[in-house]
Amino acid sequence: MKNFTFQNTTKLIFGRGTIARLTKELPADVRLMVTFGGGSVKTNGVYDQVMAALKGRDFVEFWGIEPNPKVETLRKAVALGKEKKVDYLLSVGGGSVADGTKLIAASLRSALDPWDIVLDNGKIGEMVPYATVMTLPATGSEMNLNAVISNLATDEKFGMAVPRRPEFSILDPETTFSLPDEQIAYGICDTFVHVAEQYMTTAGQSPLMDRWAEGILLTLVETAPKIRADKRNYDAMADYMLSATMGLNGFIAMGVSQDWATHSIGHELTALHGISHGQTLAIVLPAMMRVLRDQKMSKLLQYGERVWGIVSGTPAERAEAAIDRTEEFFRSLGLATRLSELNVGEATIAEIERRFSSRGVAFGEGRNVDGPKAGEVLRKCLRAN
Amino acid sequence: MKNFTFQNTTKLIFGRGTIARLTKELPADVRLMVTFGGGSVKTNGVYDQVMAALKGRDFVEFWGIEPNPKVETLRKAVALGKEKKVDYLLSVGGGSVADGTKLIAASLRSALDPWDIVLDNGKIGEMVPYATVMTLPATGSEMNLNAVISNLATDEKFGMAVPRRPEFSILDPETTFSLPDEQIAYGICDTFVHVAEQYMTTAGQSPLMDRWAEGILLTLVETAPKIRADKRNYDAMADYMLSATMGLNGFIAMGVSQDWATHSIGHELTALHGISHGQTLAIVLPAMMRVLRDQKMSKLLQYGERVWGIVSGTPAERAEAAIDRTEEFFRSLGLATRLSELNVGEATIAEIERRFSSRGVAFGEGRNVDGPKAGEVLRKCLRAN
Numbered sequence: 220m221k222n223f224t225f226q227n228t229t230k231l232i233f234g235r236g237t238i239a240r241l242t243k244e245l246p247a248d249v250r251l252m253v254t255f256g257g258g259s260v261k262t263n264g265v266y267d268q269v270m271a272a273l274k275g276r277d278f279v280e281f282w283g284i285e286p287n288p289k290v291e292t293l294r295k296a297v298a299l300g301k302e303k304k305v306d307y308l309l310s311v312g313g314g315s316v317a318d319g320t321k322l323i324a325a326s327l328r329s330a331l332d333p334w335d336i337v338l339d340n341g342k343i344g345e346m347v348p349y350a351t352v353m354t355l356p357a358t359g360s361e362m363n364l365n366a367v368i369s370n371l372a373t374d375e376k377f378g379m380a381v382p383r384r385p386e387f388s389i390l391d392p393e394t395t396f397s398l399p400d401e402q403i404a405y406g407i408c409d410t411f412v413h414v415a416e417q418y419m420t421t422a423g424q425s426p427l428m429d430r431w432a433e434g435i436l437l438t439l440v441e442t443a444p445k446i447r448a449d450k451r452n453y454d455a456m457a458d459y460m461l462s463a464t465m466g467l468n469g470f471i472a473m474g475v476s477q478d479w480a481t482h483s484i485g486h487e488l489t490a491l492h493g494i495s496h497g498q499t500l501a502i503v504l505p506a507m508m509r510v511l512r513d514q515k516m517s518k519l520l521q522y523g524e525r526v527w528g529i530v531s532g533t534p535a536e537r538a539e540a541a542i543d544r545t546e547e548f549f550r551s552l553g554l555a556t557r558l559s560e561l562n563v564g565e566a567t568i569a570e571i572e573r574r575f576s577s578r579g580v581a582f583g584e585g586r587n588v589d590g591p592k593a594g595e596v597l598r599k600c601l602r603a604n
Numbered sequence: 605m606k607n608f609t610f611q612n613t614t615k616l617i618f619g620r621g622t623i624a625r626l627t628k629e630l631p632a633d634v635r636l637m638v639t640f641g642g643g644s645v646k647t648n649g650v651y652d653q654v655m656a657a658l659k660g661r662d663f664v665e666f667w668g669i670e671p672n673p674k675v676e677t678l679r680k681a682v683a684l685g686k687e688k689k690v691d692y693l694l695s696v697g698g699g700s701v702a703d704g705t706k707l708i709a710a711s712l713r714s715a716l717d718p719w720d721i722v723l724d725n726g727k728i729g730e731m732v733p734y735a736t737v738m739t740l741p742a743t744g745s746e747m748n749l750n751a752v753i754s755n756l757a758t759d760e761k762f763g764m765a766v767p768r769r770p771e772f773s774i775l776d777p778e779t780t781f782s783l784p785d786e787q788i789a790y791g792i793c794d795t796f797v798h799v800a801e802q803y804m805t806t807a808g809q810s811p812l813m814d815r816w817a818e819g820i821l822l823t824l825v826e827t828a829p830k831i832r833a834d835k836r837n838y839d840a841m842a843d844y845m846l847s848a849t850m851g852l853n854g855f856i857a858m859g860v861s862q863d864w865a866t867h868s869i870g871h872e873l874t875a876l877h878g879i880s881h882g883q884t885l886a887i888v889l890p891a892m893m894r895v896l897r898d899q900k901m902s903k904l905l906q907y908g909e910r911v912w913g914i915v916s917g918t919p920a921e922r923a924e925a926a927i928d929r930t931e932e933f934f935r936s937l938g939l940a941t942r943l944s945e946l947n948v949g950e951a952t953i954a955e956i957e958r959r960f961s962s963r964g965v966a967f968g969e970g971r972n973v974d975g976p977k978a979g980e981v982l983r984k985c986l987r988a989n
Contacts, residue, residue: 220842222619226772227612233859234607387611426826426843427850430819438812457605458811461858465812470855473846474618 220425220474227469229362230387233461235453237391238265238352241272241309244387245350249307251278252300254320256285256312263397265354269311279303284312287369287376287489287496288319290334297326297333308349310385313402314358317351318366321381324349337368337379346383354394356460357406357497359413359467361388369490376490378482390464392457396450403446404552405497410463411439411548412500416478417471419508420584422517424475432471433525435462440526443552480583481507484593487571494561501549501556506600508542510592514585559602568597605810605859612854614747615772618846620838622776623650623737626657626694629772630735634692636663637685639705641670641697648782650739654696664688669697672754672761672874672881673704675719682711682718693734695770698787699743702736703751706766709734722753722764731768739779741845742791742882744798744852746773754875761875763867775849777842781835788831789937790882795848796824796933797885801863802856804893805969807902809860817856818910820847825911828937865968866892869978872956879946886934886941891985893927895977899970944987953982 232240245251253269260266281296300308300323310320325343326333336342353361360366364384369376395403418432439462445455465471484507485499512519516538523529523541532540546556555561558568575581576590588596617625630636638654645651666681685693685708695705710728711718721727738746745751749769754761780788803817824847830840850856869892870884897904901923908914908926917925931941940946943953960966961975973981 220839224617226615230611232609427823427847430822431816434815434819437815441811454605462812
């Protein structure tokens with residue numbers, strides 16, 4: 220096991236009717252800005268619950284943080300927040316609103332342009348405190364330091380890490396009942412791949428962390444069909460929602476190495492084509508596993524046995540079967556797993572190769588997923604064989 | 605899933621050589637008291653590492669917090685701390701030192717006698733901050749709010765909960781290499797039973813929490829023989845140490861009910877006979893499972909299948925096999941699993957029955973482990989059949 224430091228201070232408030240807890244969890248006497256995405260919270264009852272909890276408070280609303288939040292939008296929120304001398308933020312929505320709110324929180328007391336902060340997280344000084352009401356389980360943003368921000372002007376999308384977590388996050392599974400089916404599918408896939416990025420690495424680093432990662436994967440595999448059958452199944456949605464939070468809050472990352480090459484390629488597909496994040500991962504992960512099969516053989520065999528019950532065949536056959544089952548699982552969610560299904564072709568692959576190579580970057584546990592390797596991965600998922 | 609609130613703010617610093625981190629983790633300008641147990645830290649190098657990290661600081665040492673820490677000892681520490689105007693505590697040792705330090709931290713700014721605080725945790729006001737260097741994995745005290753305190757004068761032992769967690773806890777698996785074999789066995793059993801108390805309850809409350817609890821149990825079952833073979837096996841000891849922390853820090857308790865009846869009876873055996881805590885649990889848990897077999901049938905079957913691979917036989921046979929395997933596991937650690945092995949007999953059973961009945965208490969998920977039921981459990985583990 221590697222040495223590690225772990226700390227996660229966010230208070231997680233989970234369950235039915237918990238949005239009402241805002242009344243007492245938000246400090247008195249803060250100059251609050253509430254951030255939102257589009258209008259779905261106005262139709263699913265979340266907005267009304269938040270307003271009821273904030274009754275008697277003075278606050279500013281900022282609307283319009285979009286999926287894959289754009290720095291162009293967030294600049295406007297920062298300007299409004301500075302004008303109103305905001306010193307506490309409340310994100311109400313999914314992971315994109317939470318991610319955008321993190322960049323706002325990191326920018327309010329800074330003279331820098333928000334994109335400069337995205338490009339160099341080391342420039343973040345004091346952040347204003349913030350909290351979330353999370354209505355779409357997927358990103359784990361409600362309990363971590365991560366955000367992913369896009370730039371319309373440059374067609375770029377980058378992950379960043381801020382130094383301050385949400386003070387608290389409220390998760391009521393009932394707020395997810397009205398989500399469109401594809402959003403749920405993207406979220407389940409996103410959660411699955413978050414776990415895979417922390418698990419599909421060198422075997423034997425921590426048996427306990429392996430078990431916990433496998434525990435989330437097994438829960439997703441068992442829960443997804445229940446949600447597909449009835450997305451108002453409270454217990455199934457609660458377990459998925461909890462899995463999404465636990466999948467990216469540091470709890471399964473103690474003492475083990477991580478990968479994140481799949482995400483790095485996925486972000487490029489979103490930046491270039493606007494493809495939903497979870498959808499990009501469903502395409503890239505199986506191909507990544509196939510290209511790095513030999514490097515990840517020990518973990519693939521363990522994964523195949525413990526998550527999919529695959530125990531017979533040669534190691535190569537068992538690894539292939541585990542990857543096939545993964546791709547089938549994503550397809551069972553209704554997701555595409557090949558680029559050709561989304562009309563993405565060789566030109567995009569060449570552009571991503573070029574970007575990685577010109578930036579001089581290489582991703583993955585082994586830092587070997589560079590431009591040419593990314594091209595190999597993308598050609599592997601270009602079309603069905 | 606039940607509604608829940610989760611927050612655990614303790615910073616966990618884990619790995620080789622991490623005691624040196626004290627230098628920067630402890631705030632400057634605090635009036636520090638360092639608390640210790642017996643002298644083992646002076647022979648295993650821990651004391652020297654702590655002193656090196658505290659070089660240049662002014663601090664008070666308090667020695668002699670014993671296993672099953674006694675309020676009589678802790679009163680002396682509180683008096684010393686008040687005299688020296690101590691405002692920060694550092695516990696160096698195992699769970700007993702950490703538990704005792706929690707009571708000191710809860711008493712330093714109080715006019716009450718520490719035992720009054722044990723008897724009514726609601727009387728705790730402001731606590732002084734404290735941190736731990738943990739040298740014996742077992743209690744999870746390094747990352748939770750719990751303490752168990754004994755009273756020599758009354759032969760009583762009670763659990764308590766304080767409102768403040770350790771600021772940080774440092775766990776270096778190498779500090780455990782010199783532990784006596786029986787301490788390791790007690791600790792593994794204690795960890796196993798902590799998890800069982802949060803898991804062996806109504807089935808189906810949270811599939812994810814079930815998987816995480818089973819993940820710890822499986823890790824203990826797989827790791828214990830490696831530690832028995834070589835207690836200087838760093839990776840095995842690291843996984844056990846991490847399991848002990850994760851077994852009682854709230855991470856596997858989200859949205860599920862808990863039991864704790866086994867602990868309640870075990871504490872009485874310690875209070876009356878000084879039997880080590882982990883040893884009492886090895887005796888009581890299998891008997892508790894046998895007495896409550898029908899009530900816990902669904903979970904026992906799941907446990908048998910996922911932890912022990914038991915899939916054939918009638919439900920009753922599978923449940924019995926799972927309990928038998930549990931008892932065999934404790935015996936494989938070198939622990940007794942019957943009261944007769946420790947020369948405890950009917951008089952003690954009658955006294956524990958009397959105590960539970962006279963206090964009017966009943967423990968367990970179903971609040972049905974009262975005096976007579978505790979007697980039934982204890983008679984079940986009186987001697988081998």
